[in-house]
Each structure stands twice: as C-alpha cells, then as structure tokens.
Amino acid sequence: MAQNSSLMSGVPELLVLRLLSAREMYGYQLAVAIRETTREAISLGEGVLYPALHAMENRGFLKTRRRTVSGRTRVYYASTPKGRRRLNELSQEWRRIAGGVEWVLAGI
Amino acid sequence: MAQNSSLMSGVPELLVLRLLSAREMYGYQLAVAIRETTREAISLGEGVLYPALHAMENRGFLKTRRRTVSGRTRVYYASTPKGRRRLNELSQEWRRIAGGVEWVLAGI
C-alpha cells in the first residue's frame, strides 16, 4: 500500500529540487530533511528517493560529488541551472494544481 | 506531453467525488464543471475522466443511472456512502500532502 496514497506524482521531484536550491545535500540527508521540513507529513521511502535522484541527474537537473566521511560514502547532490529552471516550472505547476483543487474543495 | 504535468495523481478522483457530493452529474458535465470550478487551472481529458469514473464505479464509490436526453445518452454518476467516506479520506490526504509541500516551498 502507498504510504502517501496516490497524491504524490511529481511531488518528490519538486521537494528535492527546492531543498537542493538552498544547499547541496546527500541522499540520506534529503530523506531526513523532507520528513522534518514537512513536519512528518511526507516521508519518502528510499525506493522513491534514490531512483528519483538518479533520474534527475540523468535529465541534467542535478550534478553529483562523492565524498567519504568517517568510512561512509556519501553522494552529494547539487542543483544545476537546468534544475533551477525545472524547479520554477514545477513550482508554478504546483501552484496551479493546488489552487484548482482548493477552488473545488472550498466552493462548488 | 502531460497537459497537467505530473502533479495530478489522485486529484481527478478527489475532484470528481467532491463535485458529486453536491449533486449527480454526467461525464461531459463533470469535465466542464472541473474546468470552470478550477478557473481553467485543471482540465481533465476524456482519456482520464471516463476510465476514472469506471474505476470508481467498480470500487463502489459511485453508482450510475442512464438517461436519454434529446437523442443523446447520458450516464449520470452519484456518490455512494462509500464514496463519501472515500472523499473524506482523500481530502485529508490532500491537506496533508499540500501542507507538507507548502512547508518546503515556503520555508526550508
């Protein structure tokens, strides 16, 4: 069963791009940051997060840098200019969809 | 390409259930109502709407009634008690996800 039900499409990408627009982070750190920043409202499993990161890297939205810290390898992700443009697109997209849903939920 | 990009998962179901909680409607009417109520923000193609309606009927959220009006057959959909429970679930789900996204977009 889906932990976050079925209202998530595109959301992981948006969250990752937004968090990485502030500072570079590694995968595990992103998972924790998403949980904390959303006040536990959203929690991305690793089966969502890592494939999403790889896909975004392949599409040129992110670039990576490997660092070994106290015996553990971390893959740091940073946003590219293309990633920042993508963030703008997705944010507008989100505002549009969320606004539309609110009209329906509120009014009728 | 996706007209509504990829931030739509579950949204069509939520919108349909919400609109049908007020009054019964037929498919084409729902398509128009969604466009208008969302101020053109969301427009569901028929390839989304009709399969979604069938799936919701199969899951017991909607019941149907056929009427022929001036030579055209209309399939009217109405929400069931199960559909109203589903609407409550999806609404809460939506509030949770949307709230979480807002935290990330606003703060960091």
Place this chain on the structure above:
DNA sequence: GTATCATACCTCGTATAGCGAGGTATAGAG
C-alpha cells in the same frame, strides 16, 4: 564479542494511473 541500531547506498518487480490519440454517434447551426 555480539547484537542492534543508525547511517548510507543500491536495484528489482509490481501496480497505478495519467495522457494522447483515435473511434462512434446525434443534434443543431450556418
């Protein structure tokens, strides 16, 4: 010493479902 937990990465298979394109048919306007 060893069990357990947190850290840190990964892949695979499945299920869902959004989407465009395409199909059928009637009514009414021009």
Place this chain on the structure above:
DNA sequence: CTCTATACCTCGCTATACGAGGTATGATAC
C-alpha cells in the same frame, strides 16, 4: 452538407510511486 458541440468509449504508452530486499560501515548497548 459541413462544422461544432455534445456524449460516450477504448487502447497503448509512459512515468513513477512503492515495498521489499540487498550490501556495508560505525557506534552503542548488553
């Protein structure tokens, strides 16, 4: 007689969220 709006439908493609499972290290607890 053509074009538009109405009204329904299916098919195949693609994207992607998800759980489960796998590997490995370091630190803490027993």
